[in-house]
Amino acid sequence: MHRKEDARFVRGRGTYVDDVNLPGMLHGAVLRSPYAHARIVSIDTAAAQAHPKVKAVITGQTLEGLKLAWMPTLSADTQAVLATDKVRFQGQEVAFVVAEDRYAARDALELIDVEYEPLTAVVDARRALDPDAPVIRDDKEGQADNHIFDWGAGDEAATDAVFASAEVVVAQDVLYPRVHPAPLETCGAIADFDAVTGKLTIWCNTQAPHAHRTVYALVAGLPEHKIRVISPDVGGGFGNKVPIYPGYVCAIVGSIVTGKPVKWMEDRSENLMSTGFARDYHMRGEVAATRDGNIRALRVKVIADHGAFNGTAQPTKFPAGFFHVFTGSYDVEAAHCAVTGVYTNKAPGGVAYACSFRITEAAYLIERMIDVLAYELKMDPAELRMKNLLKPEQFPYPSPTGWEYDSGDYPRALQLALDMAGYDELRAAQQQQRERWLAGDRTGPLTGIGLSFFTEAVGAGPRKHMDILGLGMADGAELRVHPTGKAVLRISVQSQGQGHETTYAQIVAEELGIPVDDIDVVHGDTDQTPFGLGTYGSRSTPVSGAATAVVARKVRERARQVASAMLEVDPGDLEWEKGRWFVRGDQGQGRTIQEIALAAHSSLELPEGIEGHLDATTVYNPPNLTFPFGAYICVVDVDPGTGQVKVRRFVAVDDCGVRINPTIVEGQVHGGLADGVGMALMQLIAFDEDGNCLGASFMDYLLPTSMECPSWELGETVTPSPHHPIGAKGVGESATVGSPAAVVNAVLDALKPYGVRHADMPLTPAHVWRAIQGRPLRT
Ligand code: MCN
Ligand code: CUN
Secondary structure, three states: OOOOOHHHHOOOOOOOHHHOOOOOOEEEEEEEOOOOOEEEEEEEOHHHHHOOOEEEEEEHHHHHHOOOOEEEOOOOOEEEOOOOOEEOOOOOEEEEEEEOOHHHHHHHHOOOEEEEEEOOOOOOHHHOOOOOOOOOOOOOOOOOOOEEEEEEEEOHHHHHHHHHOOOEEEEEEEEEEEEOOOOOOOOEEEEEEEOOOOEEEEEEOOOOHHHHHHHHHHHHOOOHHHEEEEOOOOOOOOOOOOOOOHHHHHHHHHHHHHOOOEEEEOOHHHHHHHOOEEEEEEEEEEEEEOOOOOEEEEEEEEEEEOOOOOOOOOOOOOOOOOHHHOOOOEOOOEEEEEEEEEOOOOOOEEOOOOOOOOHHHHHHHHHHHHHHHHHHHOOOHHHHHHHHEOOHHHOOEEOOOOOEEOOOOHHHHHHHHHHHHOHHHHHHHHHHHHHHHHOOOOOOOEEEEEEEEEEOOEOOOOOOOOEEOOEEOOEEEEEEEOOOOOEEEEEOOOOOOOOHHHHHHHHHHHHHOOOHHHEEEEOOEOOOOOOOOOOOOOOHHHHHHHHHHHHHHHHHHHHHHHHHHHHOOOHHHEEEEOOEEEEOOEEEEEEEHHHHHHHHOOOOOOOOOOOOOEEEEEEEOOOOOEOOEEEEEEEEEEOOOOOOEEEEEEEEEEEOEOOOOHHHHHHHHHHHHHHHHHHHHOOOOOEOOOOOEOOOOOOOOOOOOHHHOOOOEEEEOOOOOOOOOOOEOOOOOHHHHHHHHHHHHHHHHHOHHHOOOOOOOOOOHHHHHHHHOOOOOOO
């Protein structure tokens, strides 16, 4: 089924935050720090204030008076809204100008005079804990260094014991560099405070409207029922639109101060420099195995670069997100990971870009380590994987780091991918090519074949384990069937392009037999929808999708009661077929859901205790996460003369349980595969030694286009989730999680004749070229 929302999107009729223009609206702009680390000596705003079109200039000092200079982050740290004492990353928010139009606001920024006293910047996360490293967060009482947290999972002693007795141990430093989700639409908000009613309306392209509202209520002390967050159409989120940014708070303060609505939209460079980045994980992985390739244990140590404020968005108990799913898809005796979070003079963030709460890092690490082991053992990477994959009979599988994988048939998915790729023929052709090369005929590129197999844990999460800032991660849903049988579903999650208006309508249609076109899905408005924590970590299908199925089944049960009154039979004598209840044994005696809807609103006498109308509400608390998985194979051609990598083929077999809308699922996978090619080959947010951001425009931060992507070859297996009402698992981040390792493994496979065991992303032509310089060809 095609997406319902595309009717407006393909006609350019979407409504994004920047399309919303309120009467009398003013425009805000943020003055940002040119330094990565500097003390603020003084800020002179007089000239800006004198600008004829300027209505307000807000600084950290202004906010201090309102106790709003600092705000809590989603990781219970504090973040400066506008800097008061120091600036801690290049691009940090220093002042906010409100003016009659956006040009005047930006012009006035240049009239603000800030005197800075530059300080040494901490750029390398591995140096952040050095005794002589400058302390970035001297605002925090008792913070004498740049340490944020130590966190671990698994059994360290048991893991060390396996390592001590292992036949083979391989170790590898693996960096997952800092990247940025770079949604096409940048972040922005319009705040509209009505001083008469005390109502604050915030239009904002947030992925989590309800969570934002509650946080605003807690921070600003505004009564929650007087805050309305509206998230209209969103032009891509990818985790970048989960946090609350200083610009949003400034727009709110701007509106309260001026009494007018204030719009703030950041530009591309502001988005790339200051909003939620992704990854920046410095990992050291170790594998213990037998000589014939049985993986016995895994050990990882991580330095996690969180930037200047710990603004990561993840369940409270998991400061490294779900990184501890790093044993991946393999059967190991023991595993242990230890993660140390540090402050650096960079933008805050870390959990974004289709990461499933750091499962990207985990999947990349394990899949790189498997290839490193295969390299050392001189084994075929497909054979090594097949040998160690979990077996179908091991599910539900308790992992050594505390997960319970719900369901899976891994060998089937890998075999399908190998068959689709024609793996044996690819290897045979590669072997011939290598022999030709080694014999001296060096024409044409080198082929590389890379595999990855991933398992994700998505759908956060069970209330007893998971919350964000104390808010449990259950989702509400409301379904109303109107008298004429048309339905409106209200959900708490928010689409940024995932097609929720279609897929959630499809779930209701399937459960009630109402045509999809007769069902509207309302989301993204806290005044119109039940509470829930929002869209990220591919949690919408696992949590709100389940809530939708449950609420539709509740309505169906109510419909049974109404039908029993209509047909004057016992409810227990009724049977359901899609769209109608009928009398068991008398197929012709029945009532359609539409007839029942009308009767439920009529003068029909209903049984004792049965309310009129046809609607229901629910709150879904998932019993476990869902565990989608997949097998990916990438084929590249690498030109050793230039270092250029061409992705020739990409086979992706995904298993996300029951697929609600196969076309949407394929679209999600296509997007994620492009992400993987981008991260593996070209994307990087880099910094120079002074902390200047070198990836602040699309000239430097390279996104893949169709030119860099092959025609994706997709396959599927279906292993339903046993605990999800319709057997669906999340898929929105699967391909981004699984694909980078396949691309990198393919490039390194191509470079095997040069004896390159590992190289870090992004594998740009220069990086690939440098990796093989001076290396003799080996057999
Ligand atoms: N779906 C399905 N059958 C399944 C699983 C999912 O039909 N078995 C459908 C869903 O109904 C939904 C879509 O696929 O329409 C994605 O579902 P899900 O996996 O539940 O993910 P979410 O809806 O929670 O989306 C979040 C996820 C995340 S966290 C990132 S990051 C990301 C992603 O989605 N950001 C995106 N995909 C994106 N796609 C677009 N276009 N834009 C983004 O910002
Ligand atoms: Cu980690 S990016 Mo998605 O969860 O919004």
